[in-house]
Amino acid sequence: MKRRMNTMMMSMFGVAIIGLALAASSAQAAELIVYEGFDLTDRANGADLDGSAGGSSSIGLTGTWETTAANNMTYQSSGLSWTYEDPDVSPVGGAVNSGQTSQGYVKGGRNLPALSGSTVWGSFLTKGSALTGPGSPLGLPVGGTTLDSLYGEFCIEPKGYNSQSTIAVDATARLNATAGSSWMSVNTTYMALFKIDNINVDGADVGVSLWLMTQGQYDNLIRRGVSEDVLEAGLNSATLGTADSQLWGRVRGNYDLAPGNAVSWAAGHWLRMINNTANNAVTFDEIRLATTLGAAAVIPKPKGTVVFIR
Numbered sequence: 001m002k003r004r005m006n007t008m009m010m011s012m013f014g015v016a017i018i019g020l021a022l023a024a025s026s027a028q029a030a031e032l033i034v035y036e037g038f039d040l041t042d043r044a045n046g047a048d049l050d051g052s053a054g055g056s057s058s059i060g061l062t063g064t065w066e067t068t069a070a071n072n073m074t075y076q077s078s079g080l081s082w083t084y085e086d087p088d089v090s091p092v093g094g095a096v097n098s099g100q101t102s103q104g105y106v107k108g109g110r111n112l113p114a115l116s117g118s119t120v121w122g123s124f125l126t127k128g129s130a131l132t133g134p135g136s137p138l139g140l141p142v143g144g145t146t147l148d149s150l151y152g153e154f155c156i157e158p159k160g161y162n163s164q165s166t167i168a169v170d171a172t173a174r175l176n177a178t179a180g181s182s183w184m185s186v187n188t189t190y191m192a193l194f195k196i197d198n199i200n201v202d203g204a205d206v207g208v209s210l211w212l213m214t215q216g217q218y219d220n221l222i223r224r225g226v227s228e229d230v231l232e233a234g235l236n237s238a239t240l241g242t243a244d245s246q247l248w249g250r251v252r253g254n255y256d257l258a259p260g261n262a263v264s265w266a267a268g269h270w271l272r273m274i275n276n277t278a279n280n281a282v283t284f285d286e287i288r289l290a291t292t293l294g295a296a297a298v299i300p301k302p303k304g305t306v307v308f309i310r
Contacts, residue, residue, distance in 0.1 A: 031295035033113065033120065034060035034271060036287045037092035038079065045077040049096055049108050057092050060289070061110040061271065066147050072106035072277065073098045080125045080189050080285040082215060084298035085222050091125070095285035098138075098275040100130045109147045109272035115265045118204075120196045121296035122289045126158055127189040130281040137168070138275045138282050142196070142289070143265050152270060153199075153263045158192040158212050158249070159184050159280065167249040169194070169208040171263050180240035181212070181249030190248065191218055193235075193297055200266075203259035209252045211235045216244030224300050228293045 039055040050067040052075070067073050079095045098106055124140055137160055143153025151170045160168035160177060166184075167177040184190060193211045198204035213221060221234055238247035257263070273284045290296040 031292045032059050032288060032290050033115065034287065034289035036061060036110075038075065038094035038096055038285060039092040040075050040094055043075040045075065047075050049073040049075055054110060055092065055094060060113045062113065062268075063111045065108055065110050067108040068106055068148060069103055072101070072103055073108040073273065073275075076283060080127055080283060082125055082189060082191065082286065083219075085218075085224055086298045086300035088300065089298050091286050095125075095283050096273065097283050098273070098277055098281070100279070100281040101277045103277050105150065105274060106277050107141075107147060107150075107272050107274050109270040112143070112265065112267065112269045112271050114267040115199060117291055118197070118199050118201050119291070120199060120265075120289055121194070121291070121293050122156070122196075122287075123191055123193045123296045123298075124287040125189055125191055125285040126184075126282060128159070128184055128186055128280055128282045130279075131159060131184055131186055132279045138280050139168075139273075140192070140284075140287070141270070141272045141274055143263070143269045144272075145269060147270055147272065149270070149272075150274065152272065153265065154196050154208055155274075156192055156194045156208075156210050158190060158210070159282075167210055167212050167251050169210050169251050169253045171196075171206050171208050171253060171255045175208075175251060175253035177249050177251040178240065181251070182240075182242055184212075184248075185242075188214060190214060191297075193293075195232075195293070198263075200262055200264055202262050203257055204262065206255040206257060206263050207252065208255075209236075210250070211247060212249035213247055214242075214244070217247055218297075220244055221247065222297050222299060225302075231293060231297075231299075 052065045076095045076097045079091045079093045139157035141152035141155040155170040157168040166181040195209045197207040
C-alpha cells in the first residue's frame with residue numbers, strides 16, 4: 001500500500017512539473033502579438049515574397065505578404081543565425097532578402113491584428129551584405145493604413161536615413177541616434193530591440209526606443225532572472241561601442257502630442273519592412289511584437305519549483 005501511494009505521489013509530482021513547464025511556455029506565447037520567422041512552405045528559395053501566406057509558425061498577421069515591386073523582396077530558405085537567452089527557442093529557418101538594385105525604396109508588408117494595451121515591445125534580426133552611403137535607411141515601420149506609406153505610425157531604423165543618424169526612430173518626427181552609436185557593419189547579424197509607449201492614447205507623450213546589438217552584446221545585456229525594469233535600465237545605461245561589453249546603438253524619441261491626436265494601431269494596419277535597395281542589400285528575419293520585453297527579447301520565464309516532502 002505504501003509503495004502504491006509513493007508511486008501515485010511521484011506521478012502527481014510529474015504531472016505538476018509538466019504542467020508548470022507548459023504554463024510557462026503558454027504564458028510566453030500569449031505575450032506575443034505578432035511573430036514571423038519566414039519558415040515559408042509556399043515559396044522556393046529565391047522566389048518573390050509577394051502573395052506568400054507567411055510562415056507556418058506565423059502568429060497574429062493576416063492576409064498575404066504584399067510588396068511594392070516584383071522581386072524586390074525574396075524568400076531566402078536559410079534564416080539568420082542567433083542564440084536566444086531562452087535555450088528552448090531558435091530561429092525557425094528562412095528569411096527575406098532585399099537585394100541591391102536601382103529601385104529606390106521597396107516595401108513588403110502584412111496586416112496587423114488589433115492591439116490590447118498601449119505598450120508594445122518588439123525585435124527583429126537583420127544583416128546587410130552591402131550597406132553604403134547616407135540616404136539609405138532600412139527599417140520596420142509599424143502601423144499606417146497603406147502598404148506604400150514610407151514610415152507608417154512608427155519606424156524603427158537600425159540603419160538611419162542620413163550620415164548623422166546611424167540608427168533612428170520615427171513617430172511624428174524622426175530622431176537620430178544617441179551620440180556614440182555606430183554604423184552597422186557588413187555581414188554582421190544584429191538584433192534591433194525596441195519599445196513603443198502610449199499607442200492609441202489621446203494627447204499622450206509617445207515614446208519610441210531602439211537598442212541595436214550584436215550577438216555578443218545580447219549575451220551580456222539580456223539575462224534571465226532579472227526584472228524587466230532592471231534590464232531596460234541596463235540597456236539605457238550601457239556604454240556605446242562595438243565591444244561585447246557595450247551596446248552598438250541606442251536612440252529614444254519622445255513626442256508630446258496635443259489633445260485630439262494619437263499615434264495609432266488598429267486591426268488591418270500594416271507591418272512593413274523597408275529598404276532603400278539602391279544602397280543596401282539586407283536580410284530581415286525573426287520579427288516579434290509583444291506585450292513584454294521578455295517575449296520580444298526571448299528570455300525564458302521561470303518554470304517554478306516543486307519541493308518533495310517525505
